[in-house]
Amino acid sequence: MTDATRDDGYRILRTRGLTMRFGGVTAVDNVDFDLRDGELRCLLGPNGAGKSTFFKCLTGQLVPSEGQVLLKEQPVTGLNTHEIVNMGVGIKTQVPNVFDGITVYENVRLSARRKHTARIARDVAEATIEKCGIRHLIRREVGQLAHGQRQLVELAMVLAASPDLILLDEPAAGMTGDERDRLAQLVLEAARTAAVIVVEHDMQFIRQIARFVTVFNRGAIFREAMIDDIMRDRAVQEIYLGKQADAAA
Numbered sequence: 001m002t003d004a005t006r007d008d009g010y011r012i013l014r015t016r017g018l019t020m021r022f023g024g025v026t027a028v029d030n031v032d033f034d035l036r037d038g039e040l041r042c043l044l045g046p047n048g049a050g051k052s053t054f055f056k057c058l059t060g061q062l063v064p065s066e067g068q069v070l071l072k073e074q075p076v077t078g079l080n081t082h083e084i085v086n087m088g089v090g091i092k093t094q095v096p097n098v099f100d101g102i103t104v105y106e107n108v109r110l111s112a113r114r115k116h117t118a119r120i121a122r123d124v125a126e127a128t129i130e131k132c133g134i135r136h137l138i139r140r141e142v143g144q145l146a147h148g149q150r151q152l153v154e155l156a157m158v159l160a161a162s163p164d165l166i167l168l169d170e171p172a173a174g175m176t177g178d179e180r181d182r183l184a185q186l187v188l189e190a191a192r193t194a195a196v197i198v199v200e201h202d203m204q205f206i207r208q209i210a211r212f213v214t215v216f217n218r219g220a221i222f223r224e225a226m227i228d229d230i231m232r233d234r235a236v237q238e239i240y241l242g243k244q245a246d247a248a249a
């Protein structure tokens with residue numbers, strides 16, 4: 001990101017008045033969110049705060065009840081996930097979105113083909129598999145892999161399509177410590193060339209990658225600040241503790 005893009009107010013992603021209701025439950029409540037080009041942002045908040053619902057409104061998995069999502073200044077509200085991916089967005093949802101019956105290599109190569117010619121896609125697939133530390137799995141069928149390994153394959157698929165915005169929902173779920181460290185490195189590396197949003201519960205992972213964070217509570221943005229300030233924020237601690245107390249009751 002250059003100073004010029006910072007100054008001209010360009011945002012790769014914005015929401016305005018974004019609201020999602022399920023019957024009587026308002027899961028996302030009138031959210032105005034802004035993401036600068038090239039920014040890495042983590043979304044935090046206690047269980048039920050609305051992070052996943054917000055994420056799904058960004059990715060086209062849900063159509064919001066009200067409000068707008070603007071991607072690269074274009075309204076995308078109501079577009080489906082495929083259409084959003086075709087606008088240069090890499091999406092990793094909670095459920096791994098991989099082809100189980102084919103190999104790791106084929107999954108990643110097919111993803112690279114979205115963006116590149118056949119010849120270049122082969123090279124990009126090889127390089128991305130190497131970078132993601134899954135070369136030893138290259139000929140394995142994805143359906144045979146452990147959950148954490150599948151998560152890394154899916155991240156490789158996202159990266160191979162060279163997106164300029166990457167949306168990751170709980171990417172560290174089911175990972176071993178080593179896999180999580182690898183993931184953190186990859187997210188930080190990806191953030192050099194793309195804007196990234198990460199929704200995650202795993203605080204060890206968050207501490208490895210987080211800079212500026214958005215904390216959700218009761219469907220709304222509760223705080224936006226640097227991670228160190230958020231960790232020290234008494235009100236943020238209380239909303240997390242409040243949820244733990246609710247769960248224990």
Ligand SMILES: Nc1ncnc2c1ncn2[C@@H]1O[C@H](COP(=O)(O)OP(=O)(O)OP(=O)(O)O)[C@@H](O)[C@H]1O
Pocket residue numbers: 022025026027045046047048049050051052053054
């Ligand atoms: N499909 C749905 N139908 C009805 N209510 C839903 C649905 N999806 C989410 N909700 C409700 O919306 C609220 C926000 O849920 P959401 O999953 O977005 O929170 P979250 O912050 O992602 O929580 P977690 O961290 O536990 O994943 C909760 O009250 C949840 O029960």
